[in-house]
Amino acid sequence: MTEHASVCVPRIGDPAPDFEAETTHGILRLEDFRGSWLVLFSHPADFTPVCASELIAFAGVRQALRATGCELLGLSVDSIFSHIAWVRSLEEKFGVSIDFPLIADTTGEMARRYGMTMPAESPTEPARVVYVIDDRQFIRAFMAYPMTTGRNVEEIMRLVAALQATDAHGVATPAGWKPGEGVLAPPPRTQAMAEERAKAAGPSCPDWYFCKRELS
Numbered sequence: 001m002t003e004h005a006s007v008c009v010p011r012i013g014d015p016a017p018d019f020e021a022e023t024t025h026g027i028l029r030l031e032d033f034r035g036s037w038l039v040l041f042s043h044p045a046d047f048t049p050v051c052a053s054e055l056i057a058f059a060g061v062r063q064a065l066r067a068t069g070c071e072l073l074g075l076s077v078d079s080i081f082s083h084i085a086w087v088r089s090l091e092e093k094f095g096v097s098i099d100f101p102l103i104a105d106t107t108g109e110m111a112r113r114y115g116m117t118m119p120a121e122s123p124t125e126p127a128r129v130v131y132v133i134d135d136r137q138f139i140r141a142f143m144a145y146p147m148t149t150g151r152n153v154e155e156i157m158r159l160v161a162a163l164q165a166t167d168a169h170g171v172a173t174p175a176g177w178k179p180g181e182g183v184l185a186p187p188p189r190t191q192a193m194a195e196e197r198a199k200a201a202g203p204s205c206p207d208w209y210f211c212k213r214e215l216s
Contacts, residue, residue, distance in 0.1 A: 009115030023101035037070035
């Protein structure tokens with residue numbers, strides 16, 4: 001088995017791998033986030049331009065995410081002293097307060113457990129991976145970007161909102177959905193239900209399998 005094939009990536013619907021880690025806010029465990037949603041993201045290295053742009057962007061949406069019951073947690077293999085110095089530098093040079101914790105995963109163990117390392121890109125530094133973990137501590141979504149490409153934090157916020165809408169209302173969300181827009185009713189599971197749905201055809205329900213509705 002190749003090194004690439006042996007990397008285990010947590011899948012959607014799996015329990016989030018447990019952790020206990022040193023962070024810029026002290027020792028934190030996965031259990032500390034139970035009852036809240038969590039966006040866990042990795043970045044390759046402190047004091048690098050793309051990573052700096054991302055932390056600034058995450059800081060800009062921190063309060064909006066928190067208002068939805070979602071916390072932020074960053075990770076790289078840099079030391080806690082490097083993290084502290086970088087956070088202070090971002091505040092001094094960019095006027096941005098990084099008020100969410102950063103994990104110092106110096107051994108790379110947590111990055112490996114979460115499948116954040118991409119050996120073909122770097123044998124030591126994690127890629128730009130994002131996990132959305134729900135309030136029951138299950139993996140609900142994940143995405144990965146190469147080191148050269150910064151993430152879109154607005155898309156991450158949209159993803160969290162869509163998952164929360166699904167949980168709260170039992171619906172699905174269409175492509176590009178944003179909060180306040182129409183959602184999709186679950187498709188019928190029987191022929192009788194499909195025929196009943198077809199009778200309600202109209203602008204919001206062009207066919208039996210595709211019906212939009214507003215959230216109440």
